[in-house]
Amino acid sequence: MAVAERGGYGRERTKLTQAHVKRAKGLIASDGLEGRGFDFVDTACQGLVLRVTRRSGTWLLKRRTGTVTLGDMDSLPVASARVAAEEVRSAERRGLTKRAIAQELDVFSRVTARGIGTEQALDIAFTKPHPDDPVEMSDDERRRRGPWEWHDLVDLFLEMKLPTLKGRWRVQYERHLRRTLDDEFAWKMVQLVDLEDLVKMRDRVARKHTLSAAADSVEAVKAALDWAWRHHAPRAGLTEVEFPWWRERLTVEYSSGTRDHTPTIEELARTLVLAERFKALGGTAKQTGAGMLAALWAVVLTGQRATALTGTLRATVRDWPERPGWKIWTWTAAEMKGAGHANGLKKRARPHALPMPPEALAALDRVGAPREGVYLFPSRVPGKRTTAVGMTQAMDRLKGKKKAARKGGVTLRPEDDLLTTHGIRHWTPHDVRRTLPTYLDMERLGGAGSAILAHARAKAKGGADEERELAQAITLKHYIHSQRLELKAEGMQVWVTAILEAVDQERARLGA
Incomplete structure (x- = not known):
């Protein structure tokens, strides 16, 4: 059993291998963690940590300026996690924004999980510096021209939707949709959002709130994507989407039922x-x-x-x-x-x-x-x-x-x-x-x-x-x-x- 140290996380420093990843998966499967979780700290790559909690294992890059999430242990083997850490350092030296870095890490993690080799995954996911690279667009310009990021879709859809709602339902509806804006998902390009992203979002809301809250958020997400697909596909990056797959594929096994409590x-x-x-x-x-x-x-x-x-x-x-x-x-x-x-x-x-x-x-x-x-x-x-x-x-x-x-x-x-x-x-x-x-x-x-x-x-x-x-x-x-x-x-x-x-x-x- 992995015992937590002071501060809530157990800690072990070593040169990490896939054996440690296997050990981490065993701790989760056997419910063998105490405290908040356990950190495997890699001595071969400065700042690289495999953090294991009761539900998942995540690769982190810890630095003085903050912590970057590289991906989950199921997607990235140890060697790929080290490569991702070095790419983050390189991207920061070039002045890339946290948002851009998060997008590249997400692509790298997905491509690696599909069995594509590290070198090819690097070419696909991480952009290389070039003297003629355009300056990053402002938020206003990106919303006018596209492609939208998820937080753009949420803000623009609510700007259209909220005036049509009444009273407290307006407040509730906005809460349903803004629950989806966690630190990573908020900056993801809408055109890259897939079923895996939406299911993770649904499950995260259900864990943090309730299954009922997840059902409400899912319906709001479907409405936002419907609106973007029908009216703003080029800007949202949904031009190539032939049918709204999220309508059938994103569901919640929840039924509100009928309340019949009668207090005396x-x-x-x-x-x-x-x-x-x-x-x-x-x-x-x-x-x-x-x-x-x-x-x-x-x-x-x-x-x-x-x-x-x-x-x-x-x-x-x-x-x-x-x-x-x-x-x-x-x-x-x-x-x-x-x-x-x-x-x-x-x-x-x-x-x-x-x-x-x-x-x-x-x-x-x-x-x-x-x-x-x-x-x-x-x-x-x-x-x-x-x-x-x-x-x-x-x-x-x-x-x-x-x-x-x-x-x-x-x-x-x-x-x-x-x-x-x-x-x-x-x-x-x-x-x-x-x-x-x-x-x-x-x-x-x-x-x-x-x-x-x-x-x-x-x-x-x-x-x-x-x-x-x-x-x-x-x-x-x-x-x-x-x-x-x-x-x-x-x-x-x-x-x-x-x-x-x-x-x-x-x-x-x-x-x-």
Whole structure:
């Protein structure tokens, strides 16, 4: 077994041979490594190191100015790794950029892996200096003329794509594609990208994040390559590609399935109490803001989608004359559309109104819901609203999830998973939309539950007239009828009462 030394890597200095490569493969196969890994340092070539980790072996060239990855041990035998190291030193003396050197190393590694001799591989992969060599193009010129590198494709595709997306889906989509930009792959020419590159990218994302994240990144990559192939093939270097092979060959064995978790009323109430008591988590000075805490309460009290709810405008809240103390929260079709589907296109949205009983409003007031501002649930940043993403992050803190910090650091959660500690199964804000109708159905108010959640009726009319009524409230009586406010109010009264009673019980229980 290879034992790690101080610093996490074991170390052995010797003149390397293929026997050491064979030994390295054995360590991986037998899971015989301890610590972070093991370094075989070559005494015959200054700076050359074979680094072995639990999953792979990689040739590195270590110098005072940094470390260069030469290739993996499966592609480069020892002799070729030494040659590659010398070529890197030569290229640096000639002033080649890291990007150009990385591209040449990639070609050398691939050609060598196919059994081509070292001398021929050198001629194919590494350019030789010539007095008439053109000066390297600038980034702007390369993007205008080509050939593109992978990071060019990512930037240019996102420049076209992001304006067509809505809300948080825009942020998520960009994250899916930028996950592919690791240090080496980012500088590779698009015309040299093959299935092996894309599969490695997919697997790297899956290891670093999740299989679901890899599936998202793969779909974004396919869309980017489709766009380049159809509209910019000469610049992207895809002129010779006769069909989009990545469509069929790049896949992920993943299916999202259907989420059916339904938290109990007690779990929802206990979570609200914990959120009140643990506003600051992870040893930082930051606390959950008053707007965010109130928004979390409102999600539980109303079952509305977080995207629309967190954007509720104070100006669109109105009184209900026939029910003193009640308020009517309203959303336009456009506001509901952003919450209906990830891309805002697949569900026909309608204006929505929800009656709020005095008890619910008083509860929000008690937890510190802001009383002024453009939004009912404002962010700490003046003029900004809380967001569904922010609410997810607040829930993640309660679940004890670590968070990446600046300069490669990690924000820890000393309190660990508060939900599990207190007997609460993990839930998301959207899960309330299963608990609420399930409870009201047992109370023989299933129709009210459906109306509260803005589920469309079988014979619902078009949205234009409803939108006009929502904006102008020409006839409040007719508006109340068309929005089924009386039915919604009956269900809201029962649901809010159940939640507040459960909160009182949880406060007493946790206090004891």
